Amino acid sequence: MTELIAAALIVAQEETSSGSGVLGLLLPMLVLGVLFYVFILMPQRRRQKKTREMQSQMGVGDEVRTIGGIVGTIIGEDEQTFTLDLGGSTMRVVRRAVAERMTEDTEGDDA
Secondary structure (H helix, E strand, O other): OHHHHHHHHHHHHHHHHHHHHHHHHHHHHHHHHHHHHHHHHHHHHHHHHHHHHHHHHOOOOOEEEEOOOOEEEEEEEOOOEEEEEOOOOEEEEEHHHEEEEOOHHHHOOOO
16 A cells, blocks of 8 residues: 555656656747747837838839839839839839838938
8 A cells, every 4th residue: 555655656746847847848938939029020020011111102203222222213103013213214123122212311321
């Protein structure tokens, strides 16, 4: 009878130690996942939303800079592309390639 009690105590002790071991491994992984989301994914989503809003507000006559550094004025647009006047020639670019709208404020930020 005492052997059964001793065996039950050993089994209970092993379950307790293995349960805390899983929790000990799971908790740091959970904390890392939350930190990854807060510091990487949330800011990236905010930037993407801001960029989409800016690109949807652009229209004919706006001076823009592409992600490749090309500066031009929008002279035409459709659902997926802008047509840019580059000062003597034109170029079609996809909307996603427009990085920013050029204004007097952004031209002075090169310092």
